[in-house]
Amino acid sequence: MNIQNMILTLQKHWSDQGCILMQAYDVEKGAGTMSPYTFLRAIGPEPWNVAYVEPSRRPADGRYGENPNRLYQHHQFQVIMKPSPDNIQELYLDSLKALGINPLEHDIRFVEDNWENPSLGCAGLGWEVWLDGMEITQFTYFQQVGGLECKPVSVEITYGIERLASYIQDKENVFDLEWTEGFTVRDIFLQPEYEHSKYTFETSNIDMLFNLFTIYEQEAHQQMENGLVHPAYDYVLKCSHVFNLLDARGAISVTERTGYIGRCRNLARKVAKTFYDEREKLGFPILKREETKDHE
Amino acid sequence: MSKRDLLLEIGLEEMPARFITDTINQLEQKTTDWLKGHKIAFEVISNYSTPRRLALLIEGISEAQEDIHEEAKGPAKKIVLDDKGEWSKAAIGFTKSQGASVDDIYFKEINGIEYVHVKKFIKGKETKVLLPELKQVITDLYFPKNMRWADNELKYVRPIKWLVALFGSEIIPFSITDVKTDRYSFGHRFLGERISFDEASDYVQTLLSQFVIVNASERKNAIISQIENLMEENDWNIPMDENLLEEVNNLVEYPTVLFGKFEETYLDLPEQVLITSMKEHQRYFPVKSKDGKLLPFFVTVRNGDHMHLETVAKGNEKVLRARLSDASFFYNEDQKLKIEDCLKKLNTVVYHEEIGTLSKKNARVQEFANQIAGLINVTEEEKIAVNRAAEICKFDLVTNMVYEFPELQGQMGERYALQKGEGELVASAINEHYMPRNSEDQTPPSNVGALLAIADKLDTISSFFAIGKIPSGSQDPYALRRQASGIIQILLAKKWTVSFEEILTLSLKLVEQAGIQKKDIEEIQEELKTFFKLRIKHLLQEKGIRYDIIEAVLGGGIGVVSTLVKKAVLLEQSKDNPDFKENMEALSRVLNISSKAGQVKEINTELFENEYEKTLFEQLQLLDTSLNAMLTEENYYELLISLKPAINAYFDHTMVMVENEEIKTNRLSLLASLAKYIVNFAKVNEIIVK
Numbered sequence: 001m002n003i004q005n006m007i008l009t010l011q012k013h014w015s016d017q018g019c020i021l022m023q024a025y026d027v028e029k030g031a032g033t034m035s036p037y038t039f040l041r042a043i044g045p046e047p048w049n050v051a052y053v054e055p056s057r058r059p060a061d062g063r064y065g066e067n068p069n070r071l072y073q074h075h076q077f078q079v080i081m082k083p084s085p086d087n088i089q090e091l092y093l094d095s096l097k098a099l100g101i102n103p104l105e106h107d108i109r110f111v112e113d114n115w116e117n118p119s120l121g122c123a124g125l126g127w128e129v130w131l132d133g134m135e136i137t138q139f140t141y142f143q144q145v146g147g148l149e150c151k152p153v154s155v156e157i158t159y160g161i162e163r164l165a166s167y168i169q170d171k172e173n174v175f176d177l178e179w180t181e182g183f184t185v186r187d188i189f190l191q192p193e194y195e196h197s198k199y200t201f202e203t204s205n206i207d208m209l210f211n212l213f214t215i216y217e218q219e220a221h222q223q224m225e226n227g228l229v230h231p232a233y234d235y236v237l238k239c240s241h242v243f244n245l246l247d248a249r250g251a252i253s254v255t256e257r258t259g260y261i262g263r264c265r266n267l268a269r270k271v272a273k274t275f276y277d278e279r280e281k282l283g284f285p286i287l288k289r290e291e292t293k294d295h296e
Numbered sequence: 297m298s299k300r301d302l303l304l305e306i307g308l309e310e311m312p313a314r315f316i317t318d319t320i321n322q323l324e325q326k327t328t329d330w331l332k333g334h335k336i337a338f339e340v341i342s343n344y345s346t347p348r349r350l351a352l353l354i355e356g357i358s359e360a361q362e363d364i365h366e367e368a369k370g371p372a373k374k375i376v377l378d379d380k381g382e383w384s385k386a387a388i389g390f391t392k393s394q395g396a397s398v399d400d401i402y403f404k405e406i407n408g409i410e411y412v413h414v415k416k417f418i419k420g421k422e423t424k425v426l427l428p429e430l431k432q433v434i435t436d437l438y439f440p441k442n443m444r445w446a447d448n449e450l451k452y453v454r455p456i457k458w459l460v461a462l463f464g465s466e467i468i469p470f471s472i473t474d475v476k477t478d479r480y481s482f483g484h485r486f487l488g489e490r491i492s493f494d495e496a497s498d499y500v501q502t503l504l505s506q507f508v509i510v511n512a513s514e515r516k517n518a519i520i521s522q523i524e525n526l527m528e529e530n531d532w533n534i535p536m537d538e539n540l541l542e543e544v545n546n547l548v549e550y551p552t553v554l555f556g557k558f559e560e561t562y563l564d565l566p567e568q569v570l571i572t573s574m575k576e577h578q579r580y581f582p583v584k585s586k587d588g589k590l591l592p593f594f595v596t597v598r599n600g601d602h603m604h605l606e607t608v609a610k611g612n613e614k615v616l617r618a619r620l621s622d623a624s625f626f627y628n629e630d631q632k633l634k635i636e637d638c639l640k641k642l643n644t645v646v647y648h649e650e651i652g653t654l655s656k657k658n659a660r661v662q663e664f665a666n667q668i669a670g671l672i673n674v675t676e677e678e679k680i681a682v683n684r685a686a687e688i689c690k691f692d693l694v695t696n697m698v699y700e701f702p703e704l705q706g707q708m709g710e711r712y713a714l715q716k717g718e719g720e721l722v723a724s725a726i727n728e729h730y731m732p733r734n735s736e737d738q739t740p741p742s743n744v745g746a747l748l749a750i751a752d753k754l755d756t757i758s759s760f761f762a763i764g765k766i767p768s769g770s771q772d773p774y775a776l777r778r779q780a781s782g783i784i785q786i787l788l789a790k791k792w793t794v795s796f797e798e799i800l801t802l803s804l805k806l807v808e809q810a811g812i813q814k815k816d817i818e819e820i821q822e823e824l825k826t827f828f829k830l831r832i833k834h835l836l837q838e839k840g841i842r843y844d845i846i847e848a849v850l851g852g853g854i855g856v857v858s859t860l861v862k863k864a865v866l867l868e869q870s871k872d873n874p875d876f877k878e879n880m881e882a883l884s885r886v887l888n889i890s891s892k893a894g895q896v897k898e899i900n901t902e903l904f905e906n907e908y909e910k911t912l913f914e915q916l917q918l919l920d921t922s923l924n925a926m927l928t929e930e931n932y933y934e935l936l937i938s939l940k941p942a943i944n945a946y947f948d949h950t951m952v953m954v955e956n957e958e959i960k961t962n963r964l965s966l967l968a969s970l971a972k973y974i975v976n977f978a979k980v981n982e983i984i985v986k
Binding site (some may be wrong): 069083084085086088089110111112114133143144151153167258 | 309310311314347368441443444445446447454455457474485486487526547548578580596598599600603604607608610611612614615616617618620622625646649
C-alpha cells in the first residue's frame, strides 16, 4: 500500500468513527500535537474528535537526505478523541487491520511510554505501539496541556507515517517509499530535505533568527492581551520553530537553552489559559450543543 | 460450615511491565489483610498476573464471619441503679450501646467495686454481603504513576476494562468507574475471545484455552525452557538477564520465543553498543557462542503463537538493522573527533545550574583526585595517570555515541581513549570511575580508577549538599546515596588507610573555593558526616552486625573505613565469648568515669598511692609504644581486653573522686588517657552486655 492510500484508509477509518477530517495546519511545527486542533482543543470540557495529517519539522534531525531513517520533515497521522472512548485500543487495532496488518501474523504490543513536553507544559501517559519490534504509534492519554489539568481526558494517537510505510512496503530507505503510483518520497522530498538541512546547519541567519524569536514572542503576548488566542498561538508556534532552528545550529548554549524553553513554556501556558477563558465566555458552545442533543 | 472459592479479576489496558509484580503482591497482601481483619476464614490464596489482568483465586472461603462472644464491662453498680433501685439512664444507655437490654445485666466485682456487665454475642455476617467491600481494596492499590481517562475522577494505573468477582458461581456486585463486576473476561487480545466463568475455580484452565498463561511464574518458565531449547539446538549460550526476563514476561500473555539475525559486519561495533541496542532498546536477549563470543543473532519473545513467526522475525531484524546502521554511523563519526575538542565542548555543558559547567566541576575533581593520590601509597606512574584520567574522564559525554546511548558513558570513553593513544591505565580509569554503577556492580579494579571514582563521587555529593540538595525520604534525584555507598565500598575494597574525614575536608575546601555553597561550610561538613555514617550503618547492618556494636564503632567518627568494618566484625564475633561481658564492663568503667575528667594533665607518678595505680600507668605506657607500631585490629583488641585485670584491680583499691583535687585530677588524667585509646577502638560503653 502506498502512502497516499494509507492516508486515505486512515482518514476513512477515523471519519467513520466520527472524527472531523482536518487538513494540516499552515504554520511550521515540530509535531502534530502542536497543531491548535490538538493543543488548544484538548483544553476544556468540550468534546472534540478529529483526525489529520501533520507535516512535522525537526530541524535537528535533518541529514541532507543522506540518512535512510531520519528526516528534517516527516509526516504524522494524528487522531484526537475527547473524551477518550472506552474501546479506543480496539478502534486503533481496527485501523491497523484496515491498513492490511493482520494482528495474527505479527507481534503487536503496547509498551509503556509516558510522554512529556515541558516546553508546552504537557504530560500524558500511555504506550508506544510495537509492530514486530518497531515503534509505529504513540498512544497517549493527555493528563495536562499547557499546564492545565485535562477534564475530560483526550486520547491522542500519532502514527509515524514513514515508519509505518517502510514496514508495509518493506523498504529499508525512507526515500524509496512510494507516495503514489509513479512517485517516491525521493521524487517529492529529497531536494527540500537537502536544502533545509543545508539551511539549518550552515546558512541560516542567526542574528535574524534571534531577532525573530523576540519579535514573535512580543507579538504573541500582545495578541493574548487582546484576547485573540489563535493569532497569538500562531506566533507561539513560530517561536518554537525558530528556537528549534537556532538549537540545531548550535547557536544556543546549554545555559541559555533552559531560558528559551522557559519562555516558550510561559507562552504556551498563557495561551492555554486564554483559550480556556475565551471558550468559557462563549459558554463552551460545543458542550452545550451536545448536551441539548442528548436531551432530545 | 460450607465454603466457596472466590475469583477476583481486574481487566486493564496494558499495564507498565515494571509495575505488575509489585501490584499483584499488593493486591494479595491487601486482600489477605481484609479477610483476616473481617475474621473471614480461607484456605489458600493464589495470585495471577499478565499485562492485561490482575487476579486472585482464594480457595475455601467461609460462608460467614466468625461469631464473636464477648463480655462487655459497663459503669459501676451505684451509677446504674437510682435511689429507688430502678435502672438509671446510664444503665439503659450502656445496654443499648451493646445491643442488649437491661434484663441481660449482671454484676461482677473488680477491685472491690461491682460493675455492670452484659454478655455480648455478635453473629458473623454472611461473607457474600461483605465481599463488595473489596472494591475499596482494588481502588486502594498504590502505583508509582497514575492516570485519569475519559471523564472519570479515579486515578489508576491504566483504564479498567472489566471486572470479575465470583463467589463460587455467584457474582459479587460492585462497580468501579462505569465497569460493573460480572463473570465475563477476555482471552488473549488476538488469539482469544470473550469468555464466561461458571465457577471461580475454572479460572486458570479457561484462560489457558484462550491463549493466556495467567500464572506469571509458569509463564516465565515457559520462556526459559524455550530459550534453553534454542541454545541446545544451535549450540548457543544465551545469558538470561533476570531483569530482562522479568520485564519480557510482563509484556506477554502467551510467550513464543524466536530468533533473528543481523549482518556479521556489525560485529565490528563495540560489544556494549550491540548489547545495549538489543537489550535496552528492543528487549532482545543477545546470543553468544559457547566460548562467550557475541554472535550475529538475537532472541525475542512474541506475545502469541507459532503462526507466521518468520514475518515477526523479519520485522524485528529490520528494526535492529536500522538501529545498528545508525550506531555504526555515529561510531564512524566519532572516529573523527579529538579528545581536546570534546573537552572544549564541555565548557558549554551545564552540570547543574547552581553548580556550574561540567568543565568547572571536572577541574575541581582533577585537583581533588591528585590530592587524594598524595595521601595514598600509589606509584608515580599511577599518580601521573590519575592526573590525565581526571582531566579527560568526561570527554565521551559529547560524542555522538554517548548522545545516542547515554548508558554507555565511560565504556565508550575507555574505547575511544585507547584508540586515540591514551595509556591503558588512563583509559580503563575513564570507565572505572563510574563504578560501582549499581548495588550489584563491582568496584573499580585499578587504583587509578578507584581514586578517580572517589574524587568524582565525593565532589558530586559535597556539591549537592553545598547547594542544599540533600536526599530525604524517597527523594534522591541525583542518586547521592548510591554514590556515597560506592565510595565506602571502594575504600573498603582498596583497604586504603586514609581517614574518611580527611578526604571529606579536602573536598569541602575545593567546594568552598568554588564558592557554590549556600550555607556555612562547617554545617555542610556535619550534615555530610551524618549522611555517610548512615550509609556505613546500612553496610554494617547488611553484614549482620548488631546495632549497638555499630553505634560503638562509629562513636569516634568514621576514620579508616576498612579498619572500622574490621573492628565491627571483630566485636560481633567476640560478643558471645564467655569473658566478653567482663571485658567490656571493665573498659566501659574507664570510659564512664573519665567523662568526669576536666582538663587532662600530665600524669605525676609521685602522686600514686598504691601499686595498682602504678600497674595501670605501666599498661598505658605499653599501649603508647605498641600503638606507635602498626598494630592489626586483632592485636589492638587483644591488648585492650588484656587490661581487664589491671583495671579491675585499680578500681577495687582506688577511690578516684577523692577530696584532694591534685590526686583526683591525676587519677582522672590517667583514666582519660587510657579512655582515649579505648574510644579510638570503639565506644565500648555503647555495647549492651547481658
